[in-house]
Amino acid sequence: MKKWIPIATGLLAGFMTAAISFADFSNHSNTVAANSDTKSNAEKVYVPFGQKDEYYLFASGGHSGQMFIYGVPSMREIRTIPVFSPDPATGYGFDSESKKMLGGYTWGDLHHPALSETNGDYNGKFMFATDVGNSRAAVVDLKTFTTKDIIKIPNTSGPHCAAFVTQNTEYMFLPTRFATPLGQKYEPLDQYSKKYRGVMSAVTFDEKKEKLHIAYQVALPPWSYDLSDAGKKSSGDWAVMTTYNTEEATSTLEINASQADRDYIVLFNWKQLAQMVKDGKYENVGGQKMIFPEKEKGAIYLIPVAKSPHGVDVTPDGKRFIAAGKLAPTMTVFSFAKAFKAIENKDFAGERNGIPVLQYKSVMEREVNPENALGPLHTQFDDKGMAYTTMFISSEIVKWNPNTGETLDRVPVQYSPGHSVAAEGDTVAPDGKYLVALNKLSKDSYLSVGPSHPESMQLIDLSGKKMKVIQSVPANPEPHYAQMIKADKIKTINVYPKDPNNPDAVYKQKDTRIVRKGNEVHVYGIAMRSRFIFDHSAKRPDSVEVNQGDKVFFHLTNIDFDEDITHGFAINNYNLNMEVQPGQTNTIEFTADKAGTYPIYCTNFCSALHQEMTGYLLVKPK
Amino acid sequence: MIVSKSKLSIGSSILLSFSAVLIVVSLFYPWWEMQFFAPQYPEGLNIIVYPNKLTGQIDIVNGLNHYIGMSNFSEENFPELRYLPFVIGGLAGFTLLVGLLRKQKLLYMLIGIFSLGGILGVYDLYRWLHDFGTNLSPKAPIKVKPFVPPVLGHNKLANFNTYSILETGSYLILAAFVLMLIPLWKDRKK
Numbered sequence: 001m002k003k004w005i006p007i008a009t010g011l012l013a014g015f016m017t018a019a020i021s022f023a024d025f026s027n028h029s030n031t032v033a034a035n036s037d038t039k040s041n042a043e044k045v046y047v048p049f050g051q052k053d054e055y056y057l058f059a060s061g062g063h064s065g066q067m068f069i070y071g072v073p074s075m076r077e078i079r080t081i082p083v084f085s086p087d088p089a090t091g092y093g094f095d096s097e098s099k100k101m102l103g104g105y106t107w108g109d110l111h112h113p114a115l116s117e118t119n120g121d122y123n124g125k126f127m128f129a130t131d132v133g134n135s136r137a138a139v140v141d142l143k144t145f146t147t148k149d150i151i152k153i154p155n156t157s158g159p160h161c162a163a164f165v166t167q168n169t170e171y172m173f174l175p176t177r178f179a180t181p182l183g184q185k186y187e188p189l190d191q192y193s194k195k196y197r198g199v200m201s202a203v204t205f206d207e208k209k210e211k212l213h214i215a216y217q218v219a220l221p222p223w224s225y226d227l228s229d230a231g232k233k234s235s236g237d238w239a240v241m242t243t244y245n246t247e248e249a250t251s252t253l254e255i256n257a258s259q260a261d262r263d264y265i266v267l268f269n270w271k272q273l274a275q276m277v278k279d280g281k282y283e284n285v286g287g288q289k290m291i292f293p294e295k296e297k298g299a300i301y302l303i304p305v306a307k308s309p310h311g312v313d314v315t316p317d318g319k320r321f322i323a324a325g326k327l328a329p330t331m332t333v334f335s336f337a338k339a340f341k342a343i344e345n346k347d348f349a350g351e352r353n354g355i356p357v358l359q360y361k362s363v364m365e366r367e368v369n370p371e372n373a374l375g376p377l378h379t380q381f382d383d384k385g386m387a388y389t390t391m392f393i394s395s396e397i398v399k400w401n402p403n404t405g406e407t408l409d410r411v412p413v414q415y416s417p418g419h420s421v422a423a424e425g426d427t428v429a430p431d432g433k434y435l436v437a438l439n440k441l442s443k444d445s446y447l448s449v450g451p452s453h454p455e456s457m458q459l460i461d462l463s464g465k466k467m468k469v470i471q472s473v474p475a476n477p478e479p480h481y482a483q484m485i486k487a488d489k490i491k492t493i494n495v496y497p498k499d500p501n502n503p504d505a506v507y508k509q510k511d512t513r514i515v516r517k518g519n520e521v522h523v524y525g526i527a528m529r530s531r532f533i534f535d536h537s538a539k540r541p542d543s544v545e546v547n548q549g550d551k552v553f554f555h556l557t558n559i560d561f562d563e564d565i566t567h568g569f570a571i572n573n574y575n576l577n578m579e580v581q582p583g584q585t586n587t588i589e590f591t592a593d594k595a596g597t598y599p600i601y602c603t604n605f606c607s608a609l610h611q612e613m614t615g616y617l618l619v620k621p622k
Numbered sequence: 623m624i625v626s627k628s629k630l631s632i633g634s635s636i637l638l639s640f641s642a643v644l645i646v647v648s649l650f651y652p653w654w655e656m657q658f659f660a661p662q663y664p665e666g667l668n669i670i671v672y673p674n675k676l677t678g679q680i681d682i683v684n685g686l687n688h689y690i691g692m693s694n695f696s697e698e699n700f701p702e703l704r705y706l707p708f709v710i711g712g713l714a715g716f717t718l719l720v721g722l723l724r725k726q727k728l729l730y731m732l733i734g735i736f737s738l739g740g741i742l743g744v745y746d747l748y749r750w751l752h753d754f755g756t757n758l759s760p761k762a763p764i765k766v767k768p769f770v771p772p773v774l775g776h777n778k779l780a781n782f783n784t785y786s787i788l789e790t791g792s793y794l795i796l797a798a799f800v801l802m803l804i805p806l807w808k809d810r811k812k
Contacts, residue, residue, distance in 0.1 A: 529685055562682045609689070609763055 062478030065108030084108020091578030109133035120428035124489030179222035232318030294354025311378035380425035496583030530609035542615030568603025595621035634805030638721030653791035691762025
């Protein structure tokens with residue numbers, strides 16, 4: 001017998017035994033969708049412990065100024081990200097950096113969140129949002145789920161018609177809800193049509209520096225701009241937005257802005273606008289490059305649409321845009337190709353405020369009017385290109401085919417949905433599967449908490465033939481629009497990496513120190529389980545003594561490079577608190593104007609000896 | 623002496639050269655590892671020992687160990703890490719030399735030195751484990767009984783289960799040792 005035979009046989013036998021004993025031949029392919037008809041609602045939304053949700057849901061927090069993060073399909077709330085409002089729990093608006101970013105504002109009205117895109121698909125890197133309350137724009141880094149930059153948008157009031165990003169995040173556009181005089185100067189309302197403008201801003205984002213920047217602005221007519229969407233693929237250089245109050249009414253808009261049978265969709269080519277700026281075809285208004293469309297023609301057009309529309313949404317293939325009528329019970333399907341042709345043929349029905357108006361009939365493809373479906377507001381899409389439109393007044397979601405106008409299905413929701421969000425439902429490649437109706441009223445849905453109730457989010461299963469509401473959860477005020485992204489697209493970090501270039505960071509105990517410069521006191525300290533070290537060489541390393549009136553800076557680094565070990569830093573009776581996440585360095589600054597003895601303590605439970613993680617701030621009287 | 627005159631075969635020479643290569647390669651792999659599991663660390667923490675360095679979540683382990691008053695693990699605390707690569711490199715050189723000279727007596731010496739080195743290494747590791755586990759600070763917030771984690775195998779301390787395991791480098795060294803033993807048997811007096 002050859003010598004190798006027994007050896008080879010032995011090895012083979014070993015491998016086979018190992019394979020039979022340890023290998024897992026079971027098929028792990030996604031069974032959720034396949035079983036959707038046989039699973040109960042409870043099974044569809046139950047995500048057992050140890051498993052994670054399939055999607056992240058980013059819901060706008062409306063006038064809370066925050067953003068809420070949910071998991072889908074469990075609908076568990078995972079996190080609240082403070083964006084435009086201070087948040088004591090995370091020290092947002094208390095530590096120096098976020099305090100500076102908030103710019104003294106104590107609230108915001110976060111409306112429409114928009115994820116960064118590559119080729120018209122979410123890339124999972126950044127989230128943009130706008131503040132209707134104080135006219136700001138912000139960017140959230142999805143590595144850390146924290147706000148990185150906020151800018152104030154001059155010449156504009158209430159960027160409700162935002163944010164929407166172009167298909168490679170070249171621009172984020174912020175059209176405004178309220179027309180005001182340029183620079184928000186005083187002008188009598190009788191001068192409304194002459195002196196007021198609805199300014200749109202084009203904002204660029206520097207991904208490396210994580211900074212927002214206003215590239216240019218457009219002085220649109222003094223109308224209200226409501227919702228918008230960027231083109232995709234063949235319409236990628238274009239964008240659309242809805243208008244109301246083209247009546248240019250200045251009071252009781254409820255009545256006076258609802259008179260004309262038609263308002264307009266604004267269709268604009270952002271590449272041409274950028275070219276105009278390059279060619280110097282703008283005026284300087286309060287430091288901004290302002291394009292006046294009545295002077296610089298060729299980039300902006302108007303399309304008549306059924307009155308006071310709310311949403312306008314581009315189909316995933318980029319060929320059509322759908323306006324939701326709100327006051328007219330009609331969804332109007334327009335064709336980009338037809339619009340481009342009308343522009344080429346100068347098929348105009350005159351001008352309005354110096355902007356060419358395209359013939360309605362030349363651009364419109366179809367009016368869709370499902371029976372008794374009232375108050376269409378906003379449309380999302382599934383993987384087959386089917387449309388889902390929220391009906392605010394008749395409280396339902398209508399599924400329909402944009403290619404034929406045929407109504408496919410309807411499902412009631414409780415009650416009055418504003419927006420809805422489907423899984424990646426505004427990208428070039430929607431996933432189908434799920435849609436969340438963002439309802440304004442919940443009334444009798446949950447245990448009563450008095451006259452006012454939470455908003456409500458209802459999860460709808462799209463995988464079967466019929467839409468099916470499978471879960472309902474209350475939400476804090478107030479989800480307007482939301483974004484739903486496949487969970488594996490987001491890559492978070494576990495701890496902040498060491499930053500050797502940060503002069504405020506201290507990573508070693510022996511580098512902790514207190515530096516005095518005149519009446520400024522800089523503490524370079526560390527937080528670790530379970531102590532503060534402000535000056536390792538001091539008799540009491542966790543006490544700091546300053547003089548009354550000193551300007552005090554605590555630069556604190558959390559040197560627990562351990563996921564989820566976050567420390568807090570509060571000064572008792574000084575109304576101060578901040579957090580330092582694992583590996584992070586944060587600064588809090590204040591004037592020690594009150595003399596006395598003030599305990600310092602860790603506010604974010606960190607360890608079994610968290611209660612002992614304390615120190616003292618001693619402020620010596622003058 | 624008769625023994626000294628006996629020559630190792632070419633085959634044995636090749637095996638010894640290969641053994642020397644394995645020893646050199648082992649320098650680039652971890653030799654020993656301790657894994658730590660707790661309810662709040664289901665993913666586990668570890669300390670990984672190379673001949674010349676420590677890696678793993680040492681800072682986190684140190685941070686946790688300070689609660690029971692254990693001193694810090696750090697490369698400065700282990701002088702072995704500074705000379706061990708040279709000792710191992712020297713052994714590899716000697717192994718290669720034995721392979722080239724093909725003298726039986728030298729092979730005995732090599733195996734002797736190698737065995738002694740192995741025993742000393744294991745003893746050294748045990749000494750450190752004993753040192754860390756028994757010299758606990760009397761001021762520690764959580765008092766535990768002095769303990770000695772095993773060189774190999776499982777230990778339970780408070781909320782932690784620890785596992786001491788051999789890593790690739792040790793297996794390479796064991797393989798190198800086996801390659802040394804084969805010539806001993808192959809070229810035995812028939």
